[in-house]
Amino acid sequence: MDRLTQIWVYIEETPLLWLALTLCVFWLAQQLYRRLGSFALLNPVLVSVIVLVIVLKATGTPYADYFDGAQFIHFLLGPATVALAVPLAAQAAELRRYWLPITIALTAGSLTAVASAMCIGWALGLDSQTLLSMLPKSVTTPIAMGVAEQIGGLPSLTAVLVILTGITGAVIGIPLLRLLGLHDPVAKGFAMGVAAHGIGTARAFEHSERAGAYSGLGMGLNGALTALLVPLLVWLFGL
Amino acid sequence: MIGSLATLLLFQLAGEIIVRLTGAPLPGPVLGMILLFLALVLRGRTPSVFADTSRGLLNYLALLFVPAGVGIISYLGRVADEWLAITVTLVASTALAVVVTAFTLRALTSRGRN
Known part of the structure; x- marks a missing residue:
């Protein structure tokens, strides 16, 4: 096995790739949204989901593999929901x-x-x-x-x-x-x-x-x- | 900041445990939010470190929905078959809900505030 293949196998197995990619895509989507004057249809969640679906389809990655990495972001929904009590109070x-x-x-x-x-x-x-x-x-x-x-x-x-x-x-x-x-x-x-x-x-x-x-x-x-x-x-x- | 994060997680944990004990039809984090709200109101003021950590987390609220949103990939077939009806229903129903809620609340509160 040559080194490139080894590296790819490693990347595919760690949650790092999809976690990093989700953050990058969202960050870029947010920049785009701000640069273009907060145009409503460019909502960063919408743009990020579309881009990530295209990437997963293009690389033939199953959703479960993606979620292995992205779950660390998903997990924060719980404490963020609890945090809503602060502005409310x-x-x-x-x-x-x-x-x-x-x-x-x-x-x-x-x-x-x-x-x-x-x-x-x-x-x-x-x-x-x-x-x-x-x-x-x-x-x-x-x-x-x-x-x-x-x-x-x-x-x-x-x-x-x-x-x-x-x-x-x-x-x-x-x-x-x-x-x-x-x-x-x-x-x-x-x-x-x-x-x-x-x-x-x-x-x-x-x-x-x-x-x-x-x-x-x-x-x-x-x-x-x-x-x-x-x-x-x-x-x-x-x- | 660590203390603030721990507090948020402990309230979530309390919410999850109570929901499981009582079978209440609420997710644990929502009950955790209600408990924390009551605690903050009873205490009278929110410590500023805690407020900053919470606001920091809420600044990125939109990002936290992306992983679940990508789940649409498992339903592309069904969505492709029914996309027009799904789109019309979602958009019309959401627009109606926003308008009805906002105008009801404004009609009932405007006299008191002006």
Whole structure:
């Protein structure tokens, strides 16, 4: 075996390659996004996922091999979710004041997210397993996967649909609200969290810390509500 | 900074353990977030080192979703078959959810704030 082959065998076996590549691709995607004036469709998560899928396809690498390296990044989602409590605690006084409007807006938004996906997807003739996998799309990945499993969807497809929903919300959410004349950072942030979970929250933090804090709140609350709501709706409509 | 990271992990661990003990329909990290929120509110103020570490982590929140997103590679066939219906449903439903949530909250809070 010549040396180059030996080196390649080594690289293929360590998690280092895919970990380093994920960081590099994301860093470049972020530079691109900033250089081009934060153009919404160039969302760094979206660009990174597309580039990495092309690289994996081109090199014939199975997702499991990629994830062996990338899992170290994935793991940090847990502590990052816990860390959302910090910006949230900074808004504690305002939360106490607005608990009722927040509860009502949460319920309206959560119902809209699930019911509209159910109606539109059904009307467009989505395969029933795809549709079930899509219902918990607005909440953070671990909750959504648990719900999908409970109602007979495909949890790993759900994980992907959740990410796509987050990217969609991050791309269209703030421009859409601006177009409709809504400029309140609290309403904007909360809506991003309810509709587009952590990716929406990451986008809301770019807008302002206040919007990000409310987005984290919306994400946490909607996670809990959706876990109760989706199985109930599925049972009611006999899906 | 190590102390702050350890605190975050301990709250996550507490969340995971409680979820497993009670069978609550919540992921451990989300319960960990709720517990940490209560702890910070009861304590009254967040130590600045802890706030800095948490914000540092949250600055890279978007990156943390990339590995799961690449999972789409396992479903390229299904997505290719149904891409139009999936795209229309995701975009329309997400737009509706954002608009309904934001306008409901603004309608209910604007009087108090202006």
